[in-house]
Amino acid sequence: MPAGRGMGGLAIPIIINQVLPIAVLVIAGMLLNKLFPLDIRTMTKLLFYIFFPAICFILAYESNVTAATVLDVLLFLVIFYAALLLIVELYVRVRRLRFTVAGAVRNSVMLDNNGNYGIPLNQLVFMQDAFALSVQMIVMMTQTFLLNTFGLYNVSGRMKWSRLVKTMAAYPSLYCMATGFVLNASNTAIPGALLTPIQYMAQGFLAFALLTLGVQLGQIKWSLGNRDIAVSIVLKLCAAPLLGLIILLLLGMEGILAQALLLTCTVPASLAGVLLAVEFGSEPDFTAQTAFLSTLFSVVSVSFWIYVIQHIW
Numbered sequence: 001m002p003a004g005r006g007m008g009g010l011a012i013p014i015i016i017n018q019v020l021p022i023a024v025l026v027i028a029g030m031l032l033n034k035l036f037p038l039d040i041r042t043m044t045k046l047l048f049y050i051f052f053p054a055i056c057f058i059l060a061y062e063s064n065v066t067a068a069t070v071l072d073v074l075l076f077l078v079i080f081y082a083a084l085l086l087i088v089e090l091y092v093r094v095r096r097l098r099f100t101v102a103g104a105v106r107n108s109v110m111l112d113n114n115g116n117y118g119i120p121l122n123q124l125v126f127m128q129d130a131f132a133l134s135v136q137m138i139v140m141m142t143q144t145f146l147l148n149t150f151g152l153y154n155v156s157g158r159m160k161w162s163r164l165v166k167t168m169a170a171y172p173s174l175y176c177m178a179t180g181f182v183l184n185a186s187n188t189a190i191p192g193a194l195l196t197p198i199q200y201m202a203q204g205f206l207a208f209a210l211l212t213l214g215v216q217l218g219q220i221k222w223s224l225g226n227r228d229i230a231v232s233i234v235l236k237l238c239a240a241p242l243l244g245l246i247i248l249l250l251l252g253m254e255g256i257l258a259q260a261l262l263l264t265c266t267v268p269a270s271l272a273g274v275l276l277a278v279e280f281g282s283e284p285d286f287t288a289q290t291a292f293l294s295t296l297f298s299v300v301s302v303s304f305w306i307y308v309i310q311h312i313w
Contacts, residue, residue, distance in 0.1 A: 015299055017124055022117070022210055022295060029214015040219065043212045044279045051208055052272065053176040054201035055115070056144055060180025061190070063141075065134040072253070073138045076261050079247050081146075084240055085110060091231060101228060103154030104283035108232040108290040109240065111151050111270035114140045115206075117295070118267045125263060125306055126256070135260035141177065147272050148174050155282035209271055216278055217292055220285035229286060232269070233294045237301040241265045245308070259309045266305040268294035 032038060088109050092102040112118070119136055126132035152168055168174075183190065190198075223229070244265030248258045269291040277287040 013124060017120060019295060019299055025207060025210035026214040026217065026292065029211040029216075030218040031214075032211065033215045033218035038215050040212070040215055040278055043208070043215060044275045047205070047209055047212060047275050048171060048173070048279060051201055051205040053172040054198050055205045056141075056173045057176040057180040057198060058202040059137060059141060060177045061184050063134070063137050063181075063184060064130075065138055069131075069134060069257075070138055072257060073135055073261065074142070076244075076247060076251065076253065077139065077142055079251075080244055080265070081110065083243055083247065084235075087239060087243070088235065091235070095228070097228065100155075100283050101286065103156075104277065104286045104290075105228055105232050107151050107154045107273045107277070108269045108287060108294075109235045111147055111273040112143060112236070112240075112264075112267045113270050113291070113295070114143050114264050114267055115272075117298075118264055121267065121302065122260065122263060125309075126260065129256065132256050132260040135257060136264060139261075139264040143270070144173060144177060147270065147276065151270075151273055151276055155276050155280040209275065212278075213271055213274055213288065213291065216274060216284060216288045220288055222289065223285070226286070226289075229290050229293070232290050233297060236269050236290075236294050237266070237297055241301075241305045245312075254313050259313050262305065262309055266298070266302050268298040 085106070088106055092105055097105065114136065118140065119133070122132055122136040148168060148171055152171075156167070182188075241262065244262050248262060253261065269287075271291055274284065274287045274291045276282075277284040
């Protein structure tokens with residue numbers, strides 16, 4: 001990992017390589033929404049049933065991680081997510097938030113953008129290091145599982161468990177990921193005529209998802225003074241990385257493994273969480289604002305945490 005780069009030197013590449021491309025596509029989506037009557041629900045249907053399953057399959061099928069790395073990462077993630085959820089639940093209960101808002105806060109803090117933000121960030125910081133990228137992939141796949149279970153529960157609106165399980169089962173992402181892992185483990189080659197269109201769909205996920213976020217932001221009523229949005233952003237960008245650092249030190253993890261894991265704790269709120277909120281009509285304005293603002297503020301927070309990573313390990 002490169003050493004000696006200050007926070008200022010890190011902020012500029014993060015703006016250029018992470019935030020600016022995201023902002024361009026989000027703004028394009030907002031402009032499209034002004035010019036044409038776009039149906040946000042149709043766009044989210046395409047994402048959840050076409051683009052997202054494709055990228056889940058490709059990531060699982062092309063992953064190259066060892067069992068030892070998986071166990072180390074999962075040990076950290078189980079402790080980290082449990083501790084972070086405890087903090088979020090304390091806030092939700094103290095504030096006595098209604099179910100939908102409480103779910104939006106949980107998803108905004110617990111679900112993160114470790115895919116289209118975290119992977120390029122990992123490559124930027126670790127200079128394409130294969131081991132660091134494998135850690136990032138495991139975290140992203142874990143997040144995909146959380147999105148389709150924990151995240152879905154939080155937007156379900158007190159849906160009965162039987163119906164909730166049926167709803168979870170209706171989404172193809174987990175099946176696609178499982179299929180990808182099986183084919184990967186069995187070294188099964190997929191014919192190019194089938195693999196190529198799946199890769200095309202996976203490559204289109206990020207652009208279409210960001211355009212969808214822009215359309216959603218163009219349709220919402222902004223509430224910049226919302227305390228719960230502000231607290232969600234602080235928990236996501238400040239409390240989560242600090243908690244991750246404490247857990248890593250207590251577990252005695254170090255080296256690139258610890259650096260890569262801490263980096264995954266610094267990324268902003270999940271774009272897929274916004275799409276899920278839109279799909280179910282569960283506080284989409286709250287979730288969209290949190291994701292967008294946390295991405296903007298992450299320029300400063302991520303630069304700081306990368307500086308910390310460089311000087312601890």
